[in-house]
Amino acid sequence: MKNPFIIYIIQRILQCIVVIFIGTTVTFVIPRLVPSTNPVETAIARAQMMGQYTDPKAVDEMRRVLKKLYGLEGTTFQQYIRYWGSVLRGDFGPSFSSFPTPVMTLIRVSLSWTAGLLLLTTILSWIIGTLLGGLAGYFSEKPWARILEIFTNAIRPIPYYIMALLMLILFSYVLPLFPRGGAFAIGLTPTFSWQFIRSVIIHAFLPALSLIVVGIGGWFQNMRVLVSNVIREDYVVYAETLNISPQDILYKYVIRNAALPQLTGLALQLGMIFSGALITEVVFNYPGLGFLLYTGILRGDYSLIMGITFFSIVAIAVGALIIDLLYPLFDPRVRYT
């Protein structure tokens, strides 16, 4: 009676909720498991290290305010509920270092930079990596396929940070082709002028390149392995017996089927890619969420870091959900009985 399609959608939405739930709970529980953690004391110690004399009464007041700010008042259970309240409302309180700007405002500003970089590079690297991997898997004997395989094998294990650093060194120091960082040249104001857009593109080029290269390495390898399995499937061998043209077989039979688990893989890897983008931003001083996170660390801004963390959990969970919902478009087995 029940349409399997609707069941699928409900399952995916439930999974999204579970992800957010687990992420939030884990971040709540773990620090409380490790003894001797007290963010308030750490913050006060950090402030006191600045070397100024602090009146004990002022320190007490600070302690009280910080406790409230960090949501540490009340019993553990009350704190947990309050946690959830702020996550659901999207209100993470004011930023400690940019007081009284709300954390959410800061996030919103940085978000567009990260989103632009992330979306562009993820989609590009997935498509290019998948297509190339499909071709290389099908024509695995050809020399160009072998070369690509060795090349991506060498690239794939390089962590995002190191790749970003490499790009920076190569194309900013050794060959000064690109600017060292930032999102646009100093002094320009965000307008829709060609000058501004051009500046944005030049500045985004290296971080995007670094993300795309690492991404292609991974997707290429994955697809190659998937394709090497698919070409031995019954329906491919049968299609070849039918003398269907190799072009058709490559695109309609091999790649279309191998791309399905590849798409699921995209949903699962989203968290990793996001983390990679954040760290790349730090290397290039790119004013996205990553850089905001870094400044949060430097300035000891607990509420900012917390806000970014929860926001990321929700964003990634929803992103994975969107991809999961796109999947039935490509796999008819999920759409119909």
Add this chain to the structure above:
Amino acid sequence: MTVLQIDKIKAYYKINAYGNQRTVKAVDNVSLEIEEDETFGIAGESSCGKSTLIKVISGTIKPPLTIIEGKVIYNFGDESIYIGKVNGQEEIGKVTWEKVSYIPQSSMSVLNPVMKVRDIFYDLLKSHKKTMEKEVFNETIKEHLNSLGLPIEVLDLYPHQLSGGMRQRVIIALATIFRPKVILADEPTSALDVVVQQSVLQLLREIQNENKNTLILVSHDMSILANIANRIGIMYAGKIVEVAKVKDIFENPMHPYTKFLINSIPRIGDKSDRLSIPGFPPSLADPPNGCRFHPRCPYVMDICKEKSPLLCEVAEGHNVACFLTSEESEDGKY
């Protein structure tokens, strides 16, 4: 007219990994002559090499499968296709679907799961009749499906939405749309229940009657072959051990293995115990010396352990490979 000639074909799987080499002698010195307008059955247990033989005949020879020696020749009067070794090089003639088609073993998974049935037909027609237009395509497909008793709605469905019997019928439709001269069917009914089996066999028989093509049917189920075949070849461990007309195989089996096979088929009214063959089928990577059946044969003689018997004519239209009936062995010595 002999439409398919298989001449001393040896096709092995050569597997080489990390320095270890294994050779699986799946088809070892097989010779057959198959006529037009006949239904030829190939019977044998699992992993006796039947599927490999079909692969060789249909020209689907990919590493690690290779032809060691021998040849396969199709003779269509105006045209012939050659598959075999020429000067040490494999030469695999283009076996086109218009002349030779194939009904595969596991219809469960041979249709592309992301394509509609209609699109699979399009791909097939496109690759063979490049000049046809869409309307002509559609008409051809519709007519063909009608003649097979398949509803046209099937075209807009995805493979997983079809039942097993429907899928098999679609596959038969794909195999017969060009009215080929030879149809190779590898266990076309083993995945179906008995009722559907019957209707699929019926369909194959009707097609054969109407088009007068050659149907080569591989099965491990003797009763199916009894139903539909004119002649039967019995295959064991990569070799053909007996070839005869259906009636002769069932009433007068001469090879010990065939005798066991026939005796194991239950008959209505007969309540005696069914005997099974002692022992296990041999591994094709390491087959026994001499006659491959000798470890399980109740009539084994000394010569059987050393030499392999040649398939030769023992009675009219009845060939047997056994030292009980003839003294010729495969290496030409007596």
Add this chain to the structure above:
Amino acid sequence: MFNIIKDLFKFDGRFRFSIITLLCIILFSLLSFWSPYDPSSSYYVPSNIPPSAKYLFGTNSRGQDIFWMMTFAIKNSLIFGIITALLSRILSIFVGLISGYKGGIIDKVLMSINDSFIVLPLLPILILLKFIIGRMELTTLALVMAVFGWSWDARLIRSQVLSLRERDFTYTSVFSGMGTLKITFKEYFPFIIPIVLATTVNNMLWSLGMEITLAILGLSTVEIPTIGTTIYWANQHQALISGIWWWLTFPVIISIFLFLALYLLSVSLSEYLDPRLRIQQARV
């Protein structure tokens, strides 16, 4: 087992490369036991001297001999990676076995939790945790990483168990009254070992990468030399801009080799273990 290693060494170039590289790196880290300097001390040699015969990797701005510092750094990073990998094995084996064998609701629930861990964006979460918890021993960090690193491999083990479940010997065990835990751990374990090996290497890759990332952001206990903290200090002292390239270059190069070796090792191991791929590689 030695035959496997011999076979792989002879025929798989990647395996050869990775084993040799790993051995070199391990030997290098063992040198730390003969180090003439205490890793936590600083300013005991003249600063900022480029690589030369006396100071093989040069010295850094904190007056430390980079060569000897690297031996400690590699050793600590390796130990960290191994501990994390081992700890997360325990979780992944446990979850994978139970989930695959029991099936039903338990499987659904466990897998749902499992997938959540896979999807979670770890960097912000780890940063937050580090920030709250403050100074962490390397082992505590390893524990925390283990909590996040089991999910991918648990899934792999689960699919292996799913296929094992249908085999005859399972039914025999069940019918002779073996309990669930006993079946899963005693009977299935030998089959699981190859996957566990391949994923251990993968896991090390991942945890080492994370350690470097966290250290670079300044969140590690920066007194303990690891690959990550070395890069951190180099950045703190603006190594690139000051032209002290050797401070950054050596950790980066060594870590690239380490990562490459681990990756190729895991790839060649998993190819060797996949029976289908083995046959596909047949040359006629």
